[in-house]
Each structure stands twice: as structure tokens, then as C-alpha cells.
Amino acid sequence: MTAPVLPADVEERFAAARQIADAVLFEGYVLYPYRASAAKNRLRWQFGVLVPPGYGVDRAEHAYQRTECLVEPRGADARLAVELRFLRTRRRTVQRAAEDGTFGPAEALELRDRRLVPWDEGVEERVVVDVPVADLRGDGIEHPFSLAAADDEEAVHEDGVLVGRLLYRRERVEGVIRLSATEVPGPYAALRLSAVVANTSAWAPHDGAERDDALAHSLISAHVLLGLAPGSFVSVTDPPEWAMAAVAECRNEHCWPVLVDGPGRDDVMLASPIILEDRPQVAPESPGVLYDATEIDEILALRTAALTDEEKREARGTDARAGAVVDLADSLPPEVLDRLHGAVRALREVTDTRAAATERPETPWWDPGGDPHVDPETDHVVVDGVHVAAGSRVVLRPGQRRTDAQDAFLHGRTALVEAVLHDVDGAVHVAVTVDGDPGADLWRAQGRFRYFQPDEIAPVPEAAG
Incomplete structure (x- = not known):
């Protein structure tokens, strides 16, 4: 296949989206402790695996993924750019050099800085399509692709002496991208876009075939970037009211489309096998790729740095990416680790929003969600005939339905509403800070309170009188 090429403007927009797409591509690629011998690294490739159709029958694996969403192209010359990204396995075997210059199979090559073992690497692959939106109407288009099998080898030297070699094998992989678009009924110039990616490899399992054999012919961590120019995508997660019925009819199988462009733009979408929110972001505190987004970076970095020298040596020989994680953990300065510890986004968001509210008093910090009839700062509830609202003083009387034993210590304490x-269910909750609590100012700054229902409070006697 020739190298994939996208128009310069599309390439620029996709480049920004690939930071998120890369997190999807390599999620779970190799897990702590980053060694091939670790049990968790023996069953790999869990997300977005499109297996050959002959293998997927009667197994919990899929040969295709379907993305459907609404698009609003502007003008007859609107174009759709598609970039399919996936990993392709490259199986590595190890051979030791003999004195006569021949090579024989080996379980491992022991070097000073690494221990090389058999392993399946992941090679990044891209397939791109750039097509006029007008060509997608009706039956749409099909774009088949084929990646040929390939063999490579790499000599391994230590101190200038040939000690072995690594053999690499990539199997043939075939697939197809199917694109089509149909008009959405109604006054809006919208189309329902369908993008299907399917593995069409002819490989079929033989007697004794295992999942690893099928993975060699699979599209792994498959996901799709979609770009529209000029035009916009409609959010499938939070569609506008006019589009809700049409979005509900969209079929998304084995992936989920989300907007991934910057604020104020909606011309790039990512169809991901991992469910994300619209406009996801990589945590700015993250020091680098750790291949496990479900872990806490600080804990993972500290545990990796604490591996023994022998464990690090094996990790470096398992995979170049695993070795990079070990080197990263070993090189993190204290200030970067401090940045990973105790980042409170809620506090930052409340502070930022309150600062904006200072400049624009009409914007409350609590965000009413567009409902002008709801205002926690002015709403009230009647308790024992007294209007209780923000600024009222109450006595706390936690009910028996509370399961936290510490609530009993608050019985009889006074608090500020x-x-x-x-x-949304019509229930009323009273947010309070307890009198005498030395952390009350901190909780208030973070927008964190204790919550009681009206039958669990009473106006203080002065207010009742």
C-alpha cells in the first residue's frame, strides 16, 4: 500500500485529535509490571479487536464495527475525510548465535541491560479515505485495503559480538471501509452518516488454533477519525432537541462516536471502542504514556520506579514501549511527582467559575443548567412553618435512615444553610456547613457541603421565634 495522505488542513485538525486517539490505540498495550512473564500481559488486546470473520463465529469477538451519526455538510463541495487507525501484531521470536555462525531457538537472550524474550509487538497502521460527501448518497462507497505478510530480522550484539537475532513476522491482514449517507427527514439539511469497518481476512482457524493465531490477522484497537469540511457533526451523546429522534435511530455497534475538536468546533469526530465523553482530554499532569488509563499515574509511576533491577531489565527487553515507561519512572523529578499528588479539579473549576461570575454577576457558580426557575442561592423550603434558605441557621437532627455512624455526632449541632x-426527582436537599467546623471555609471554597433533608433539620429557636 502507498503511504496514506490527507489534505493539509485535515491533517492539521486530525493531528490535534490524535493525542486522544493514541490513548485509545495503546490502552492496555502492556500493563504493570511491564514484563512479558506477568500474568496480566499474557492475555492481551482487549479493546477494538476486529477478528477475521471465520474466527468470530460462536466467539465473543467481532469482525466489524459500525458508526452512525448525523452530519451537516455546508455546500455541494463538502468532503469527508476518514482515517482508520489500528495495531497489527508483529510476532517476535528469539534465536541465539552459535560459534559456527548458525542460529538456534532460545527462550531468551540475556544481556546486561535487558532480557529479550518472545513477544507480540503492535505496529501502527493507517488507512485513509478522502471523498466528496455527495458520493456517499445511495449505496455509498467501499474502500478495500490489504496489508501483505512480511518478515524481518534484527541482529543482536553485545560488546561488538553477535550474540543472537530477533525474527519478526507479520501476517496478511485485509479489510474494508464502507461509507454511506442518507437524508434525515425534516427541515434540517442533515445526513445520517454510516461508517463500517470490517475485517475481511480469509484466514480461518485450524484444529488447535488459539486466539493469538487469530490476532495475527486482526485489526487491534481499531478506531476511526472522521473530519468534515466544510460542515459539522452532531453530538450523539448530547444532541440538540431537533436531532434527538434522528440520533436515537443511529446504530453504533462495538464503538461510540464523540466530538474531539476544540471548543467552538465540531468538525472532527472519533469513533472509539472505549466509550468516551465529548471532547475528552488527557490529564495535563500526566508525565507520559503509561498504557493504563484506569490506573492513577502517581501510584503507577512510583510502583514502576520501585521494581527491582532484574524486573526492569526484563521490562526493557519485553518491548521498547515498556522500556520507555521504566525509564520515565526512573527519571521523574520530585516536582513532577508532586504535581501528580493532590490535583483537585473540582476546586479549580469552582474557583474559575466563581472568578467568571465576579466578572459576569448574571452567571451563578452553581450552574442552573439553563433552568431560570432553579436557584439554590435563593430557593427555600418551609420547615416547622419557617422559610429556610441560604443564610438560615438550623439545628441538625439526622434521622434513623442514615447508615453513617458519624452522623450521630452531628445530632443537636447548629449549622449554616x-x-x-x-x-430531578422532586426531592429537596439542604446543604449546610456545621458551626465550629475548622474546615468549613475550605469546604465552602470547594463547593462541598453536608446534605440533609427537610425532616432532618429544624430552625434554631431564634429563627423560629
């Missing part, structure tokens, strides 16, 4: 909130 910070807000009265109504939830």
Missing part, C-alpha cells in the same frame, strides 16, 4: 437544592 448554604443552599437549598431540588433534584
